[in-house]
Amino acid sequence: MKLVFYNGVNEIGGNKILLEDKNTAVFLDFGKSYKEHTKYFEEFVNPRSVHGLKDYLELDLLPPQISLYREDLLEMYQKEEPKKFQKLNQQKQNIDAVLVSHGHFDHVGYLSFLKETIPVFATKETKDVLETYAVIKPSSLENEILYINFPHSLPAPQRKKKKRNFHLIKNFKPFTMKNLTITPIFIDHSIPGATMYLIQGSKNYLYSGDFRLSEIPLSYLNSIYDFLKKQRIDYFLCEGTRITENIVLSEKDVLEKAIHIAQNVSGLIVADYSLADITRFKTLNQVALLTKRRLALPFNYFAYLAYLKDKKIDVGDFSNVVLYEKKKGNLKKWERELLKKYPYINSQEIRNNQSKYLVILNFYQIQELIDFEPNKDSYFLRAITEPHSEESEISEERFANWIKHFKMQGLTEEGKFERVHISGHISGKELEEFISKIKPDVVIPIHTEHPEEFKKLHKNVKIVEKGETITL
Structure with a gap:
């Protein structure tokens, strides 16, 4: 029995954790480590995809067990x-499955390199x-x-599509993967379809994925506790993104603050949020409706x-939503189809008509403000997390410069964004409660x-x- 931590420790995300027990090997997620990636790359300096695996293996962005990877990428590398291929090819590692916790790229982003025949388990919502x-x-x-x-070695038009x-x-x-019994436990996160996994072999392992408690109905949370209390959790692999934070907020707090702000804005409201976060979309949509x-x-x-x-995923009331037709030189097929199917402005x-709209724009779309011509009566509502890296702090400063240029509201006296946000990750205070309820032997x-x-805790x-590899 062993666990190998290729990524996902001493960093936020990038989870690639190998569990081997009872002659069965499964990866717990296979994500992109942004911490490791940004050591070498930035927005316009990226791995050279024309070389397939080469850059990723050289810079230790992927595990060196090349038997994991797609045949076409291995042929290119060889x-x-x-x-180097001959040396790495001596390290054989057979994988029976990948257990995906959710669809954020720091958990699934490097699945694209794996053999397409390896079984990948996920919720329907994650696949959607x-x-x-x-x-x-x-x-x-x-x-991919x-x-x-x-x-991958052929020009794109000559490649054929294969299903993973x-x-x-x-x-x-519960389902079985060779000699392991695996039970998904659906949980809440800032993207649809998040799940934990209870993995039962010689020992019992609970893999948290990413989760929070604030948006889970109490009755369902108690059912999770009741189920896990009946199990002996030998090892709890537990996320701790916000372990140093003890403030417990909910999306209701975001809604109340956003409404208070929006009710006092006479001009245009522009906001941003993480594209995957349907809960935040519902909040901002409610703000728009109420104002x-x-x-x-x-x-x-x-x-x-x-x-x-x-x-059939619940995205809330869509009747108040309209498509904004951003002017582009060339529209992609899916963009043209949207314009045919839905009303747009x-x-x-x-x-x-600035007082009649709440518009969503992220940093890469902020140039649209030039066409909107907002003014001092307008407000930028930053409904997304604070920057976590030097690069994102620089982008944040540029973002604020746009708001200052148009004299929009939404910045503090220090020139920082007045945020309206809660995290998709559990706080330290809630984590203490969760751990005390399920009583794992080792965290x-x-x-x-x-x-x-x-x-x-x-x-x-x-x-x-x-x-590191730990033998259990």
Whole structure:
């Protein structure tokens, strides 16, 4: 029995954790580590996809067990780096499955490199999200999650599409993977379809994925506690993104603050939020309704919600939502289809009727403010998390410069954004409650920059390092 932590420890995200027990090997997520990625790359400096695996293996962004990876990518690597290939090929690692906790790219972003035959288990909602991403996100090697374009060495038009081996899971419905019994426990996060996994082999392991308690109905939360109390949790692999924070807020707090702000704005309201976060969309839509505004969404935000709505995912009231037709040189096929199917407005309509709209724009769409011509009566509502890296802090400063230029409201006296946000991650205070309820024997901190803080919550904490293998 062993656990190998390729990524996901002493960092936020990038989870790639290998569990081996009873002759069965499963990966707990296979995500992109943004911490490791940004050591070498930034927005316009990226891994060279024309070389397939080469850059990723050289910079230790992927595990060195090359038997995990797609045949077409291995053939490319063998031709370009025969000596390195031969050396790495001596390390054989067979994988029986990948257990996906949710659809954020720091948990699924490197699935694209794996053999498409490896079974991948996920919720229906996660698969729906990934199908939507496959349409609205730019085509790239890292976005070949549900399908691969094969072989990668050929020009894109000559490649054939292959399906990845996805399996859908159901809440509290155990399934077997060789000699392990695995039970999904659906949980709440800032994206649809998040789940924990209870994995039963020689020992019992609980993998948290990413989660929070604030938006879970008490009756369902108690059912989770009741189920886990009946199990012996030997090892709890537990996320701790916000372990140092003890303030417990809910989306209701976000709604109340946003309404208070919006009711005092006579001009245009512009907001941003994480595209995947349907809970936040519902909040902002409610703000728009209560202040008698229409909610205008650019192509990518609108498509994400419309596609998920078509897949029977609850995205809330869509009657007040309108598509904002951002002027573009060339529209993609899916953008043209949206314009045919849904009513839309342009920048002139927003400019002439600023008090009637709440418009969503992220940093990469902020230039649209030039066409809207907001003024001192307008407000920018920042409904997204604070920056967590030097690069994102620089982007944040640029973002604020746009708001200052148009003399919009929404910045503090220090020039920082007045945020309206709660995290998709559990606070330290709630985590203490969760751990005390389920009573694991050992806690292993993951998805955190402060693993030592767990020692305040539990008497038996095992802190691990990137690349470490622990034998159980």
